[in-house]
Amino acid sequence: MEKKAKIIATLGPSIYSESKLKSLVNLGVDAFRINFSHNTQGISKIISKIRKVERKVGKKISLIADLQGVKLRIGTIKKTYQKIKLNQTLIFDLDKKPGDNKRVNFPYPKILKKLKKGNKILLDDGKFLFTVIGKKKSSIITKCKSQNCEIKSNKSVHIPKIDIAFNKLTAKDKKDIRTATKLGCNWIALSYLQNEKLITEARKLIKKDMGIISKIENKHALKNITKIIQATDSVMIARGDLAIDIGHSEVPKVQLSLIKKCSQYSKSVIVATQMLESMIENNTATRAEINDIATAIFQGADTVMLSAEAAIGKFPTQAVSTMSKTILSTEKYKREHIEDFKNSIVTNKDPVKSILLSVKDIAYNPNVKAIIVFSNSGKSAKLVSSMRPAAKIVTISPNINISRQVSLLWGVQSINSRDANGWKDMMSISKEIIKKLKFIKNNDFVVITAGLPFGKAGMTNMVRLYKVGT
Numbered sequence: 416m417e418k419k420a421k422i423i424a425t426l427g428p429s430i431y432s433e434s435k436l437k438s439l440v441n442l443g444v445d446a447f448r449i450n451f452s453h454n455t456q457g458i459s460k461i462i463s464k465i466r467k468v469e470r471k472v473g474k475k476i477s478l479i480a481d482l483q484g485v486k487l488r489i490g491t492i493k494k495t496y497q498k499i500k501l502n503q504t505l506i507f508d509l510d511k512k513p514g515d516n517k518r519v520n521f522p523y524p525k526i527l528k529k530l531k532k533g534n535k536i537l538l539d540d541g542k543f544l545f546t547v548i549g550k551k552k553s554s555i556i557t558k559c560k561s562q563n564c565e566i567k568s569n570k571s572v573h574i575p576k577i578d579i580a581f582n583k584l585t586a587k588d589k590k591d592i593r594t595a596t597k598l599g600c601n602w603i604a605l606s607y608l609q610n611e612k613l614i615t616e617a618r619k620l621i622k623k624d625m626g627i628i629s630k631i632e633n634k635h636a637l638k639n640i641t642k643i644i645q646a647t648d649s650v651m652i653a654r655g656d657l658a659i660d661i662g663h664s665e666v667p668k669v670q671l672s673l674i675k676k677c678s679q680y681s682k683s684v685i686v687a688t689q690m691l692e693s694m695i696e697n698n699t700a701t702r703a704e705i706n707d708i709a710t711a712i713f714q715g716a717d718t719v720m721l722s723a724e725a726a727i728g729k730f731p732t733q734a735v736s737t738m739s740k741t742i743l744s745t746e747k748y749k750r751e752h753i754e755d756f757k758n759s760i761v762t763n764k765d766p767v768k769s770i771l772l773s774v775k776d777i778a779y780n781p782n783v784k785a786i787i788v789f790s791n792s793g794k795s796a797k798l799v800s801s802m803r804p805a806a807k808i809v810t811i812s813p814n815i816n817i818s819r820q821v822s823l824l825w826g827v828q829s830i831n832s833r834d835a836n837g838w839k840d841m842m843s844i845s846k847e848i849i850k851k852l853k854f855i856k857n858n859d860f861v862v863i864t865a866g867l868p869f870g871k872a873g874m875t876n877m878v879r880l881y882k883v884g885t
Contacts, residue, residue, distance in 0.1 A: 418742045419826040421445040421718040422735060423479065423685065426461060427726020433464045438732050439725070440468055443739035446477035446823045448720065449600070451591045452488065453569060462598055475822040475829040477602060479628065480595030482588045484606030485581045486632075486656065487572035489538070490520025499564040505545060507536070508554035518554075519566065529577055530555050539570040540655040540688075573659045578635075582612045584620075592620050601820040604628040604651060609635035611646040624816040626793070628685065631673060632656035640673070644680050648797070649823075651720075654688040674714045681801035683824055686711040687720035691737060695728040700737050708738055712745040717800070717825040750805075777862050777880060784855045785809050787845050789835060789865035793817045799864070800824040806862070811848065841865055842881075849883055857884035 424430065424439055425448045436447075447465060449458060462478065469476045490511060497516040499505055507521035514520055521527065530536075536545040536557060543564045549556035584592075595603060603621055605613050605628070614627055621627070626648035629636075633656065636643060644650060652673055658666045670686065677684040690711075691704050711719055719742070724734040777783060785807045790796040796810040800821075808826045812818045813834035822829040830848060835841035845863050849855050863879045 416743065416747070418443060418739060419746055420712050420716060420742045421823055421825065422738055422742075423448050423477075423687075423718055423720040423823070424725035424731070424735060425450060425720070425722045426458070427723075429727050429729070429731045430725055431461055431464075433468065435731065436461075436464055437468045437472065439735050440472050440474060440476065442732060442735040443742075444476075444735055445474075446479055446602075446718075448479040448481050448604070448722075449595070449598075450481050450726070451587075451595075452481070452483040452486065452606075455594070459598060466599075475819045475831065477819050477823040478598070478600040479602040479604055479823075480591065480598070480600040481604040481630075482591050482606050483585070484588060484608070484630075485579055485585060486607045487521075487523060487526070487574070487579075488569045489566070489572060490514060490522060491568040492519065492566060496565045496567045499543075499559045499566060501559060501562055501564075503559050504548070505557050505559060505566075506554050507557060513568075514566070521555075521572070524553070526574070526577065526579070527553065527555060530574070534577070535575055537573040537575070537659055538564075538566060541573060541659040571656070573656065575659075581607055581609055584613060584616055589620065592617065596622060596625070599816070600625065601816055602626045602628050602649070602823065604630055606630050606653075607632055607656070608643070609633065610639040611642040614643065614646040622816070623792075624814050624820065626820050633660045637661070637669065640676065644677060644682050647682065649683040649685065649717075650677050651685040651687055654686070670711070671714050674711075674716055678715055678801065681798050683717040683797065683800065684715075685718040685720055686716045688722065690719055691721060691724045691734045694724050694730050694734040694737065698730045698733050700734075705737070705741050708741045709745045712742055713749065715803070718823060777878075781805075782860050783862055783880075784859045785849075785852065785861045787811065787848070787861055787863045789841065789863075790817065790821065791834065793821045795864060796821040796827060796829075797824060800827055807854065809848065809852065811844065835865070845881070855883055859883045 422444050423446045424444045430436060430439060465476055491513045493513045493515050499516055506518040508518055509524060511520055530547055532547055534547040544560040545557035546560055547555050548558050603617060603625060605617055608629055614629060617627055628649045628651050629643050629647040630651045630653040632653040652670050654666050674684050690708055691700050693701050708719055721734055725731045783806045786799060786804055788795050788799050788810045790810050790812050799808055809828050810821050811830050811832050815831045818829045818831040821827050832844055835844055861881050863881055865877050
């Protein structure tokens with residue numbers, strides 16, 4: 416049985432070889448994330464390897480360009496890391512030279528001006544705490560308040576109680592969008608957005624066959640969440656920064672609330688950060704981590720993500736295997752107790768949603784083995800996926816980038832094929848594909864959905880129940 420929920424693995428030196436990439440895809444990875452907050456030099460060669468693996472394995476793979484946004488980061492550090500002792504002083508300054516155990520670069524002069532004695536600074540997703548004890552014209556002096564502190568290049572900085580307005584893409588983000596487009600990325604992930612304005616701006620800069628993932632990582636985004644969900648294509652619950660901003664104990668209820676809300680609006684949702692954190696160093700997961708993955712799947716997440724576990728971890732293949740096994744086990748339970756997990760969808764009198772909801776009801780018949788969705792823009796594929804039908808979802812698109820984009824969605828097997836030029840041609844394409852799908856036999860039923868006239872995006876208005884072999 417194939418899993419329905421999808422897995423994202425973050426690219427990094429631990430998985431750059433073609434053999435490692437292929438192993439991860441075979442174990443269940445459906446998409447790779449490029450973190451544009453770090454050095455992306457040579458990434459085009461890695462993407463070439465991914466596309467080579469895609470052809471060999473015969474499975475469409477999504478590429479996600481994760482933009483840096485205004486997430487604050489320190490500069491580079493000498494050596495792999497620098498140790499800072501408890502109560503030791505550390506200077507944050509504007510000097511771009513690599514830092515050491517006495518000072519680090521903090522390239523934000525406006526924020527340095529705002530900082531005062533007593534302000535707290537959190538480094539590396541909140542792992543290490545520093546308190547401001549003094550200030551100069553172009554630097555601040557802090558005292559380390561954490562045991563076993565190790566600082567590394569470009570690690571995140573969070574400063575509680577200091578708000579930074581972020582309603583426009585940075586120059587770096589715009590440049591990275593151009594790079595991501597050239598690289599053939601299928602999704603753009605927007606970091607640290609506070610409202611829907613960033614989504615609107617990004618939409619004008621990306622190609623029509625690219626999707627937008629909105630990362631929810633601060634209280635401002637939560638206040639504007641309905642408009643964000645309506646404007647975006649997908650939501651990522653980025654629990655690291657979110658926990659720092661709203662408090663760790665608030666994250667579980669926010670996660671559940673966001674997954675429910677995304678389901679109602681038929682938007683996919685990704686749960687990210689520290690899902691298998693211990694497997695960066697260990698070849699087995701903790702019971703709490705397994706439970707964390709299962710909880711996300713029980714709640715209805717489309718996708719779960721590996722960050723450092725894949726990028727720099729010692730056991731990336733074991734991490735992916737662990738995640739896949741947990742998903743499969745959890746999904747088996749959900750199928751056996753389907754009444755406990757049915758989701759509610761807001762149609763808002765949208766006739767296309769109403770048509771596709773009827774597809775879901777038909778697909779609960781055990782004799783219906785698949786839903787074949789002709790989708791030029793990916794919109795119909797996203798809607799069918801959000802409805803969580805029992806039958807397998809097979810999407811057909813003439814656009815390879817759309818095929819790759821929708822492969823990230825729950826339950827979707829994505830196929831790139833020529834566009835149908837009429838009703839008969841649609842049936843001909845469907846029959847050709849059915850022959851290649853080993854899980855469909857003669858006398859099985861499939862539901863076929865498409866939009867008439869063909870080639871017009873967003874116009875799903877036809878449903879056909881087809882008995883294979885007739």
